[in-house]
Amino acid sequence: MSVKIVVGSQWGDEAKAKIVDYLASEADYVVRFQGGANAGHTVIVDGKEYIFHLIPSGIMYPDKICVIGNGVVLDPTALMDEISELQKQGIEVEGRLFISQKAHLVMPYHKLLDQAHEHSKGNKSIGTTGRGIGPAYRDKAARVGIRIVDLLNRSVFTEKLESNIQAANEMLTKIYGYEPLDVNEVIDAYLEFDRKIDPFVKDITTLLNDAILDGKNILFEGAQGALLDIDHGTYPYVTSSNTTAGAACIGTGIGPTHVNEVIGVMKAYTTRVGNGPFPTEFDDEFATQIRDIGGEYGATTGRPRRCGWFDGVIGHYSAMINGLSSLAISKLDVLDTLPEVKICIAYRHEGRLLKHFPVDSDVLDGIEPVYETHPGWQEPTKHIRSYSDLPLNARAYLERISEITRTPIKFVSVGSDREQTIRL
Numbered sequence: 207m208s209v210k211i212v213v214g215s216q217w218g219d220e221a222k223a224k225i226v227d228y229l230a231s232e233a234d235y236v237v238r239f240q241g242g243a244n245a246g247h248t249v250i251v252d253g254k255e256y257i258f259h260l261i262p263s264g265i266m267y268p269d270k271i272c273v274i275g276n277g278v279v280l281d282p283t284a285l286m287d288e289i290s291e292l293q294k295q296g297i298e299v300e301g302r303l304f305i306s307q308k309a310h311l312v313m314p315y316h317k318l319l320d321q322a323h324e325h326s327k328g329n330k331s332i333g334t335t336g337r338g339i340g341p342a343y344r345d346k347a348a349r350v351g352i353r354i355v356d357l358l359n360r361s362v363f364t365e366k367l368e369s370n371i372q373a374a375n376e377m378l379t380k381i382y383g384y385e386p387l388d389v390n391e392v393i394d395a396y397l398e399f400d401r402k403i404d405p406f407v408k409d410i411t412t413l414l415n416d417a418i419l420d421g422k423n424i425l426f427e428g429a430q431g432a433l434l435d436i437d438h439g440t441y442p443y444v445t446s447s448n449t450t451a452g453a454a455c456i457g458t459g460i461g462p463t464h465v466n467e468v469i470g471v472m473k474a475y476t477t478r479v480g481n482g483p484f485p486t487e488f489d490d491e492f493a494t495q496i497r498d499i500g501g502e503y504g505a506t507t508g509r510p511r512r513c514g515w516f517d518g519v520i521g522h523y524s525a526m527i528n529g530l531s532s533l534a535i536s537k538l539d540v541l542d543t544l545p546e547v548k549i550c551i552a553y554r555h556e557g558r559l560l561k562h563f564p565v566d567s568d569v570l571d572g573i574e575p576v577y578e579t580h581p582g583w584q585e586p587t588k589h590i591r592s593y594s595d596l597p598l599n600a601r602a603y604l605e606r607i608s609e610i611t612r613t614p615i616k617f618v619s620v621g622s623d624r625e626q627t628i629r630l
């Protein structure tokens with residue numbers, strides 16, 4: 207029996223799905239536990255690209271059971287689009303995709319409110335994905351959210367929906383000057399989802415706890431990254447869920463004593479989409495160069511990602527708040543051509559050295575990164591499958607990352623294909 211959690215350890219987009227896809231071959235269950243269709247998880251198998259927003263990346267293996275936990279906010283339209291896209295590729299999900307009855311729904315008014323709020327904030331916006339994530343989690347916390355279990359009970363669903371649409375319309379019209387939603391249109395459109403989603407709904411808390419008792423292997427697939435965590439990230443420039451390892455327990459209902467391993471995925475450099483502090487961000491010209499080599503465009507929104515050097519302060523912080531047992535370093539190959547590579551080892555603020563990640567966004571805005579410069583390896587690595595075959599300078603760079611984060615490296619990814627993975 208093994209229970210492993212894979213989490214993003216920077217600002218998301220660390221290529222978690224590739225590591226999950228690799229480890230899924232050894233798992234029986236692959237489980238999403240937080241976030242929603244804001245995630246964009248890309249898996250490349252035999253040169254063919256698949257992007258998942260809600261469905262766990264393990265769906266690529268026909269014998270794996272995939273689970274969407276209670277911590278996820280689920281947009282039924284996005285889910286159905288994803289299921290039909292998979293069916294078109296010949297991948298059947300019925301009988302092996304299960305969704306928690308306790309998961310909350312993302313409704314059209316959540317998406318409108320997300321977009322309207324972002325628009326109203328102008329240059330102070332968070333830069334959300336516009337997928338309604340914040341408003342859906344807000345309804346959950348306010349105890350007015352609609353859960354999957356409600357969707358299966360027409361009278362409860364209609365009553366809750368009517369009341370929520372009325373509340374949303376007040377905000378849409380009075381605060382943001384938007385047109386109101388037609389209550390009946392939304393109800394009609396969404397009532398049909400009960401029949402479509404019903405085959406997938408299950409008590410996944412019991413399903414997973416029974417599986418653990420039966421000695422099965424469970425793999426948790428995190429979405430976004432540690433610095434986007436609502437509690438531990440660069441608040442308010444974060445997502446609205448807990449993205450760190452502890453959320454795997456809350457987002458499914460398994461106890462922390464069952465978890466054996468937490469693998470943190472970090473890129474060999476850093477990226478971020480959306481607004482907010484980014485201490486090691488490159489200047490525009492260098493960012494464009496790395497963005498082009500690394501294909502750094504959002505899988506959900508297509509937005510160009512901001513790029514920067516590896517930030518060891520963040521790496522260390524992330525290892526701590528996730529309790530990482532090992533690291534998977536992704537996209538090493540993107541740095542292959544550089545004559546030198548830098549690692550940020552501390553921040554300087556008003557003449558003082560900060561070795562720990564500051565929580566105050568004003569401090570974060572005013573810090574200067576302190577870098578170590580390492581010689582580049584300037585050799586291709588994409589074809590390498592064994593750690594000892596990596597160029598000496600690449601190994602030295604990786605070993606320094608491991609030292610700074612105080613975490614052993616278990617995987618190094620040197621390309622987007624499943625095969626381009628080095629296991630240590």
Ligand code: IMP
Nearest residue numbers: 218244245246333334335444445479480
């Ligand atoms: P939201 O999750 O759509 O509310 O967006 C909040 C912040 O999280 C924004 O900066 C988004 O760009 C970022 N974000 C959300 N999901 C992802 C993801 O999957 N990868 C990277 N950034 C994300």
